Amino acid sequence: MSFPKIDETHDAALKSWVPGADGHTDFPIQNLPYGIFSPSGGAPRAGVAIGNHILDLHQAGAAGLLPCDVVPATRQPTLNALFSLPAASRLALRRTLSRLLSEERMRALVEPMLFPADMCLLHLPAAIGDYTDFYVGIHHATNIGKLFRPDNPLLPNYKYVPIGYHGRASSIRPSGMPVVRPRGQRKLPDADVPVVGPSTRLDYELELGIWIGTGNMLGAPIDIADATDHIAGFCLLNDWSARDFQAWEYVPLGPFLAKNFHSTISPWVITSEALAPYRLPQPGRPDGDPQPLPYLLDTADQAGGAFAVTLKVFLSSAKMREAGLAPHQLSHGQATSMYWTAQQIVTHHASNGCNLNPGDLLGTGTLSSPDPEGFGSLMELTQGGRNAITLPSGEERLFLEDGDEVILRASAVAEGHVAIGFGDCVARIVPAR
Amino acid sequence: MSFPKIDETHDAALKSWVPGADGHTDFPIQNLPYGIFSPSGGAPRAGVAIGNHILDLHQAGAAGLLPCDVVPATRQPTLNALFSLPAASRLALRRTLSRLLSEERMRALVEPMLFPADMCLLHLPAAIGDYTDFYVGIHHATNIGKLFRPDNPLLPNYKYVPIGYHGRASSIRPSGMPVVRPRGQRKLPDADVPVVGPSTRLDYELELGIWIGTGNMLGAPIDIADATDHIAGFCLLNDWSARDFQAWEYVPLGPFLAKNFHSTISPWVITSEALAPYRLPQPGRPDGDPQPLPYLLDTADQAGGAFAVTLKVFLSSAKMREAGLAPHQLSHGQATSMYWTAQQIVTHHASNGCNLNPGDLLGTGTLSSPDPEGFGSLMELTQGGRNAITLPSGEERLFLEDGDEVILRASAVAEGHVAIGFGDCVARIVPAR
Missing domain, CATH: 3.90.850.10 (Fumarylacetoacetase-like, C-terminal domain)
Structure with missing residues (x-):
């Protein structure tokens, strides 16, 4: 049994530059949950919740900001492909997202890929087989x-x-x-x-x-x-x-x-x-x-x-x-x-x-x-x-x-x-x- | 309740030109069951069983032999789309297939689209959701x-x-x-x-x-x-x-x-x-x-x-x-x-x-x-x-x-x-x- 380990992404001192991500939110920088969302009028796509915002993973992948081996999975309208990635790839994605959303120098690049969560529709995260x-x-x-x-x-x-x-x-x-x-x-x-x-x-x-x-x-x-x-x-x-x-x-x-x-x-x-x-x-x-x-x-x-x-x-x-x-x-x-x-x-x-x-x-x-x-x-x-x-x-x-x-x-x-x-x-x- | 009716496709006198389709077979011309098959080395595709042969529905559709409204469904590697056709379309497909496989004048056109069943692999007919x-x-x-x-x-x-x-x-x-x-x-x-x-x-x-x-x-x-x-x-x-x-x-x-x-x-x-x-x-x-x-x-x-x-x-x-x-x-x-x-x-x-x-x-x-x-x-x-x-x-x-x-x-x-x-x-x- 190899449980995921506690690493720098869990550091309590870590802060996100995303406004509102550090207060009383379910989704501080230490969480980084995945979901499938539609921005107003847009097609369903993969995202990660950060405070009251959602980062568009499809855009982030297309912009070359994510590890190469996870990019195909971020292009799907469900998370099934992302779920099936090896544990090491899932971990690498988490660490990358943690850096993108915490390092101030990433802000200019990443901020345009954020959507206010209350403007988005959330879908089932995966096509549930059974x-x-x-x-x-x-x-x-x-x-x-x-x-x-x-x-x-x-x-x-x-x-x-x-x-x-x-x-x-x-x-x-x-x-x-x-x-x-x-x-x-x-x-x-x-x-x-x-x-x-x-x-x-x-x-x-x-x-x-x-x-x-x-x-x-x-x-x-x-x-x-x-x-x-x-x-x-x-x-x-x-x-x-x-x-x-x-x-x-x-x-x-x-x-x-x-x-x-x-x-x-x-x-x-x-x-x-x-x-x-x-x-x-x-x-x-x-x-x-x-x-x-x-x-x-x-x-x-x-x-x-x-x-x-x-x-x-x-x-x-x-x-x-x-x-x-x-x-x-x-x-x-x-x-x-x-x-x-x-x-x-x-x-x-x-x-x-x-x-x-x-x-x-x-x-x-x-x-x-x-x-x-x-x-x-x-x-x-x-x-x-x-x-x-x-x-x-x-x-x-x-x-x-x-x-x-x-x-x-x-x-x-x-x-x-x-x-x-x-x-x-x-x-x-x-x-x- | 409107059960499908008995029509000319059920006529006991109807014979297929396909060799072996008229003897002791589960699949005489009156049956025409659908499935998904792979010819030796080929990709999975929709087919209909006739005697000891399988008619390739994808080929038949591409050749313009099938009703237009069913053709998209015959291009799929599962029958889900075919299943979801309205009853009238499913009936029209059956009547067309019955004619294609019984009328001698169709033989030259259709025979190249037949595969011997014992050379084919049969798959699940549909992606089973539940x-x-x-x-x-x-x-x-x-x-x-x-x-x-x-x-x-x-x-x-x-x-x-x-x-x-x-x-x-x-x-x-x-x-x-x-x-x-x-x-x-x-x-x-x-x-x-x-x-x-x-x-x-x-x-x-x-x-x-x-x-x-x-x-x-x-x-x-x-x-x-x-x-x-x-x-x-x-x-x-x-x-x-x-x-x-x-x-x-x-x-x-x-x-x-x-x-x-x-x-x-x-x-x-x-x-x-x-x-x-x-x-x-x-x-x-x-x-x-x-x-x-x-x-x-x-x-x-x-x-x-x-x-x-x-x-x-x-x-x-x-x-x-x-x-x-x-x-x-x-x-x-x-x-x-x-x-x-x-x-x-x-x-x-x-x-x-x-x-x-x-x-x-x-x-x-x-x-x-x-x-x-x-x-x-x-x-x-x-x-x-x-x-x-x-x-x-x-x-x-x-x-x-x-x-x-x-x-x-x-x-x-x-x-x-x-x-x-x-x-x-x-x-x-x-x-x-």
């Missing part, structure tokens, strides 16, 4: 399990298998796109037959997304010691869920229409390189838990496979916005609640020979904390829709209402380092058709 | 359910919900590619902990694949009356399954590594147009079964939504091949064992607004008959691995061994019409790495 959602947030799995099996919330396979299932790639949308409340079948507990209509138990799920970098060939597993090289970066993921549909449809083959109507991701790819300073040892397993099976065990991964990333969920209702109330924080959580690391997830996924491709997206599953302040879904916060929460407007919520806007945010924090953020993952519920 | 596998073979669902719940094999949702789940698109391969026996976790019933190793319960599943033609926008469901326009065609699908992995991993989120290591499809797309003569009324539901919910109910679909398609599974072991023994028929089944039609599957999938795209693939799930001769998987044939079957070589099988080759075949038959076939869906098991 999307897989995992279930590695152990507190979420425990909370949900308790609703059904109070004495035995976790199933016997949970501590051996990073549980996951395939999701729908086509309905993943970037932050900002409205979510149409889905219609579908639900059966009330005391009813004989299901009814069809708009979901009455629409929920969010707070997750991290993992972007696959280089892939593997069909039939060729990924060793846990190599898994980090296959991870291009991370994003926020809201795995919208219709709990009423889910309860009725999910046996025996898992969630389907309860999930695949829409998933929202934050559009910026927080790279593995950017996250180097925020690595943590994987939390020790509680006494009595089994060790990971050998194919999932790596001492370097245990020493640095977790992240000091804090996640938060906010809700803003239509009434709150009318009243000028700020979004209300519903929850906060920690990426350390992942029972399996990103590397273990990737290695498990490919362990049977399944081939991952650049631009595939993996979700961690909901990242809840054990305490109610850290519950990552309404299903948990309201105990399955039994106990309403109250918003600052006085409104109550068991599940999401039309007009509700859910905002996911996250930041990585480490002593002696500048905090970096993930950018907002936001979407508003609009009425069913 | 793959969904359903579970609509009611006898299979009943047989599998009986293994776990003898008195109550079908779950309460089965007769209301076309049960399905998302599968892995990246590991779908065309007929002929070897299948590497997957490694993974399995837990024996009397063991405390799982072990990791090659699957010892490797199985096939006999399914039909449904190719999506035109898609729908996110948030915009597909009315059952329009569903047929969204179906480009059909293929055979072998949903290889590691039963030992499946039993351990599948709760609570469904099959994952038990399935996603490899799926095999037949490379020719049997079009909805070609299947017009073989349509049947949907079999009546047994007394006491509920009517489909309104969004899944259409009288035209009930009158013609099923197909007179017979499916067969053959097995050939290494020892059988050495002894010169022909592949052994393990099973046969009928597409009429689908509890839900292809149209109902498509409409249900999009009913929550989920967007389907041209080239998406849907599997029906295993199509078994109620009698043992029609069981579509070894899991059913051997009663969960308890009763071995005997091959002509004297070998016994509970599950698949290395060197075993599984061949799926299917044909559509109707009184007064020439039978058409699907082409072989074949793959051999090779040892785990």
